[in-house]
Amino acid sequence: MSEFLQIYQAEKAAVAEAMAQFALDVHFRRNEEGKPTLMDAGAALLRDALGLYPDGHRVLDLRMEPGGHLRAVVAVTLYERQSGRPRASGIGSASSRELMAPGRRPAGDLDPGNVACKLATKRAEVDAMLGIPAVCERFAQDVGLRPLVDPETGEVQEMPAPSGEAARPEMPAGEAEEAPPSPPSRPQGLRPRPTPEEAAAQRKAYRLAVAADRRNPYAYMAQALGIPVQGTSPVAAVLRWLDQGHSWQEVAQRLEEKA
Numbered sequence: 632m633s634e635f636l637q638i639y640q641a642e643k644a645a646v647a648e649a650m651a652q653f654a655l656d657v658h659f660r661r662n663e664e665g666k667p668t669l670m671d672a673g674a675a676l677l678r679d680a681l682g683l684y685p686d687g688h689r690v691l692d693l694r695m696e697p698g699g700h701l702r703a704v705v706a707v708t709l710y711e712r713q714s715g716r717p718r719a720s721g722i723g724s725a726s727s728r729e730l731m732a733p734g735r736r737p738a739g740d741l742d743p744g745n746v747a748c749k750l751a752t753k754r755a756e757v758d759a760m761l762g763i764p765a766v767c768e769r770f771a772q773d774v775g776l777r778p779l780v781d782p783e784t785g786e787v788q789e790m791p792a793p794s795g796e797a798a799r800p801e802m803p804a805g806e807a808e809e810a811p812p813s814p815p816s817r818p819q820g821l822r823p824r825p826t827p828e829e830a831a832a833q834r835k836a837y838r839l840a841v842a843a844d845r846r847n848p849y850a851y852m853a854q855a856l857g858i859p860v861q862g863t864s865p866v867a868a869v870l871r872w873l874d875q876g877h878s879w880q881e882v883a884q885r886l887e888e889k890a
Contacts, residue, residue: 642681642765649680650769659770666771671753674760681763683709683718685756686830690748691722693867700728701744701867705751709759719762723754744866745849832879839886852882855889 632640653659658673669677678684685707692704708720727743729750760766840848840855849865852858853872860868873879 639764642763645680646677646765646769649676652676662771664771667769669757669760669766669770671757674757677760677763677766678709678756681765682712683763684712685759686710688752688755690870693744693870696726696728698728700726701747702726702728703744703748703751703866705748705755707752707755707759709756709763719759721755721758721760721762723751723756723758725750725754745847748866829879832883836879836883836886839883839890843886843890852886855885856882 650658653673653676655661657670658676659667659670662668687706687708687710689706690703691706692702694702696702702724703726704722704724706720706722709718710716711718725747727747729747761770761772836852837848840851844851847865849869850860853860853865853868856869856872858868858872869882873882
């Protein structure tokens with residue numbers, strides 16, 4: 632038996648074992664044809680079962696849409712824990728417009744751009760898992776899901792779109808006649824995988840920001856860095872600042888000084 636088939640058979644068995652723990656509406660949903668669609672909780676369980684971890688999250692595109700909405704396009708790569716080799720990659724897209732449907736509007740001062748980035752990341756991670764043959768054969772490729780946002784923490788969960796609505800997110804009243812969105816800007820290519828030091832600094836900066844402002848950590852980062860956020864999302868402002876040659880180490884240092 633070839634090496635590929637050995638790996639495939641082993642992963643197929645691991646996927647079957649993990650899916651024995653799956654619960655409907657938690658780890659997967661069923662589409663209109665009755666086929667299972669993978670949810671982010673299921674993708675996380677399968678990653679652990681296959682010895683994979685997501686890393687190298689990159690924002691490929693951030694752009695404003697009509698109505699002041701922000702669209703985020705995020706890419707993620709899955710790596711093997713044992714060897715560190717890249718295994719699969721995925722892309723996810725989300726718009727803050729999806730969060731403005733009745734009953735889903737973020738409460739208080741939660742940043743819709745921050746939540747859109749989180750949702751796009753979850754979709755990218757699910758998309759990456761569907762690139763694994765042993766996973767792909769088990770699930771439909773369509774994902775008719777929409778976000779459900781915790782009004783206190785801004786954490787994002789997926790919920791199913793009602794029948795017939797998967798292709799188009801619900802729009803708030805008064806926006807149906809808006810001009811169509813502008814064409815997407817050309818995404819930049821995937822940047823190199825961040826160094827361990829950069830990834831550690833990013834996690835440290837985020838922890839410091841959450842400790843200071845759990846509801847809107849990126850707004851706190853922007854304030855600490857002296858970045859104006861007038862007319863834009865704090866997430867977009869911080870990412871553009873980083874794209875100007877700055878680093879997460881600088882962010883973490885500023886936040887430590889401010890703490």
